[in-house]
Amino acid sequence: MKTVRAGLVTALVLLACAAPARAGAGHSAEEAEDNWLMLTVSHGGTPSAAKGGTMLRCDPPGGHPHAAAACAELAxxxxxIGDIPAKHANCPADYVPVTAHAHGKWRGRAVEYNGTFSNTCVLATRTGSVFALDEA
Incomplete structure (x- = not known):
């Protein structure tokens, strides 16, 4: 009987210690659901009508080959997306247009983004890791 009581007391102490740490450890489930973007990159000057794309989730980062970097840039x-600082790169002058499209939510706010760039290098310099949909 004493062993059972000791085991119950130990379990209660462990649960009491773990609960506060879990509560303050991160974001709520609702916040995590409000930080996602569906991303597509299509060739040409108009967004692709094709279905699919890549889902970027933040809190925790996932679903994207460069999720941690993309989420940090978005944060x-x-x-x-248009406010991500441009990076310096020597991009070729080739005109092979690509159109990037994003829609979703960021901290509960609707996000809609369309941008056409002269080539993928320029896209990368202006949008960072967000539209870097190639495998890492």
């Missing part, structure tokens, strides 16, 4: 730009 720094408060979810505004």
């Amino acid at each position: 720094a730009a408060n979810g505004h």
Whole structure:
């Protein structure tokens, strides 16, 4: 009987210690559901009508080959893809247009983004890792 009581007391102490740590450890399920973007990149000057794309989830990052970097860039730009700082690169002058499209939610706010770029290098310099949909 004493062994059972000791085991119950130990279990209760462990549960009491674990509960506060879990509660403050991260974001709520609702916040995690509000940080996602469906991303597509199509060749040409108009968004692709094709179904599919890549789902970027943040909190925790996933579903995207460069999810951690893309989520960090979005967090720094408060979810505004157009506000991601441009990176310097020597892109070729080739005109092979690509159109990037994103829709979803960032911290509960609807996100809709369309951008056409002269080539994939320019796309990468202007949008960081968000539309880097190639495998890592």
